[in-house]
Amino acid sequence: MKKKYTAKEARNLILDTASLLFIEKGYEQTSISDIVTGLDGLTRGAIYHHFESKYHIIVGIAKRFIPEQELLDSIDKRDDLSGLGKIQTILLESMFNEDITKSTVISLSLLRDPVFISIYNTQMCEVFVPIIERYIIAGNADGSITSPQPAQMAEVVILLTSTWFIQALFPSTAESFFEKLKAAQYVLKQSGVNVISDEVFSTIVQKLTEAAKR
Template identity: 30%
Template sequence: MTSKRDSEKTIARILETAQKLFFEKGYDNTTMQDIIDYGFSKGSIYHHFKSKKEIFDHIMMGLEGQENQFKYYLELDDKTSLQRLRLLFLNRLNDYSKADLLSGAREMFNDPKIFGELYQMNMTHVLPRIEQFIIEGNTDGSMQCQSPFECAELITYFFSIWIGTMLYDVNISQLKSKIEFYQSLFKGLGVDLLDAELVECIIVYYKRITKVA
C-alpha cells in the first residue's frame, strides 16, 4: 500500500514539474532531461512515462477532467440539455491553464501520428458524450436533431480538433467567418449551440493560444 502511495506521489510530482516547464519554456523546448533535473532519477521518470509525449497526454487528460465534467453537466437538473452543453464548453474554454499549455505545444500537432492519436481519443471519449447531450436535448425539446451521432461528430471536431489545436492561424475576421459558418451549420442541424457568449469565449481562447492581439 505504501509503495503504491509513493508511486502515485512520484507521478503527481513529475506531472506538476512537467506542466510548470511546459508553461515556462513551451512543450517543444522542454526535454526529458529538463524534467529529470528537477530532482528525479532517470529511472524514476522512465519507469512511469516512456516519453515526453506520454507525460503531456497525462497532463492534458487531467486538465480535461473529461469524465467528471461530462457527468456533472449531464446531471444538472435546472437546465435544458442545450443549456448544459453550452455551459460545458464555456467551462472548458475558460480553462486558461489548458490554453496556455496548448499554446506552447502547437508544433507537436503537426506530427501526423500525434494528431491521429488526438483525433482518435476525442472521437472515442468525447463524441459519445456529446451525442448523449443531443439525444437528451431531443427529448426535452431544446434540440431538434435528426442525426445525433453525425452532429456530435461535427461538434467534437469543431471544439476538440479545430479550436483545440489551431493547427493553422487565421486572422480574427477569418475566425469570425468560420464561427458564423459553424453557427449556421449547427443551427440547421437542430442544435443552436453557438450563442453570443460562447462565440466570444471562442475568440478569447483563440487569441490566447495563438498570441494574436
C-alpha cells in the same frame, strides 16, 4: 538535496519537460533519456511510475486539453441544464477553463506537430463523442435539440468546435477566425444542434477579446 514532489507535481513536471522537448526536437527524436535529463531530480523510474512509455506521455499532454473527469461529472449532474446547455458548458470550459489554460500554455506549439495532432484528435473523439451523443439524445427529449442522427452529429460538433479551429491544420487570421466561428454557428444551428448560440458566440468573442488585451 533533491526536491520532493507530490505525485501531481511530478506528473506535471514530466509533461511540461516532455512538451518543451517535443517542440524543440520533435516527438520521434526525443528519448526518455532526454526527458530524464531535463527533469529536476526525478529519475527514469519516476517517469515509468507515472507513464508506461513515451507514447503515454504525449497522450497525457493531449489529455490536458480536455476538462478533468470531475468537472465533466459535475456538468453531467446539473439538473438546471438542458442537453444543449450541457454541450455548451463543456465547449466553454474546454476553451476557457483556467486550469486547462495554465496546463496547456506550454504545449500549444505542439498543435503544429502531426503526431500530436493525431493523438489530440483521437483523445477528443474518444472522450467527447460519447458524451455529446448522450446529450444530443437528451436534448432531443427535452426539446433543446432536434437532430435525428445523434452519433454522427456528435462527431460533427467535435469537428466544428475543435479540429476546424486548429491553426496548424486550418490557418486563419484573428478576423477570419470569427468568420469561421460564424460559419460553424450557422452549420450547427441548421443541423438542429445550436451549440454556438448567439449568447455562446458573444461569450467566446468577449473572452477572446479580453485575453488579447492582457
